[in-house]
Amino acid sequence: MRANTKILLVDDEPCLRELFRSYFTIAGYEHIHVAKDGETALDMINDDQYHAILMDTEMPGRTGFEICSDIRRSNSSIGIFGMSGRNYANQWLESGANQFLLKLSMTRSDVRENLFDSIDSVVKYKN
Numbered sequence: 001m002r003a004n005t006k007i008l009l010v011d012d013e014p015c016l017r018e019l020f021r022s023y024f025t026i027a028g029y030e031h032i033h034v035a036k037d038g039e040t041a042l043d044m045i046n047d048d049q050y051h052a053i054l055m056d057t058e059m060p061g062r063t064g065f066e067i068c069s070d071i072r073r074s075n076s077s078i079g080i081f082g083m084s085g086r087n088y089a090n091q092w093l094e095s096g097a098n099q100f101l102l103k104l105s106m107t108r109s110d111v112r113e114n115l116f117d118s119i120d121s122v123v124k125y126k127n
Contacts, residue, residue, distance in 0.1 A: 002028040002116075005123050006048070009034045010041040010055040010064070011083075016103070020054060023106065027116050038067035045071060045078075052079035052119045054101075057088050065095040072096035079122030081115060098122065 007029055011017045017034045024032045033050070035041040037059045045053075053071070057064040065088075068080050072095070082092030082100045089100040099118055105111040 001120060001123060003030045005029055005052065005119065006031040006050045007033070007119070008041060008044060008050045008053045008055075010036075010038065010053060010059070010067070012036055012056060012059040016056075020106065023112055024116075027112070029116075038062045038064065041067060042070060045075070050078060051123045052081065054081045054083060054115075057082060057084035057086075057092070065091050068092065068095040068097050077122075077125075079119055081118070 007024055009017050009020050009032060011020070017036075021032050021034065033044060033048075035044055038055070039061055041053065041055065055064045055067065064082055068082065071078060071080060080097045082088065082097040083103050083106070085103050087102065092100040099115070101111065101115060
């Protein structure tokens with residue numbers, strides 16, 4: 001199932017985009033796309049179907065909260081996972097995210113596995 005799941009990683013920091021991409025690749029996900037900001041992500045979402053989005057909070061232009069709210073207005077089934085170096089859990093959940101993760105916690109394998117399990121659940125529910 002993971003091999004067919006389409007993931008969109010949205011972060012303005014290139015090194016973090018590549019780090020998260022490597023985590024997903026190691027976990028068996030093969031269709032991992034990246035965007036450097038929210039506006040680019042919205043364009044990509046309009047052009048393609050994604051199962052899940054892992055999105056940063058603070059990016060140039062609009063915040064991840066704003067982009068998440070926009071996505072939720074037109075797509076209620078896509079899995080949205082907010083992330084930040086600071087605890088914005090309430091704001092992410094209020095904007096429609098499925099889950100919030102602290103970026104630092106992503107270095108722990110158990111936290112990554114929890115994220116992957118959550119994404120897998122979203123994909124199963126969607127299908």
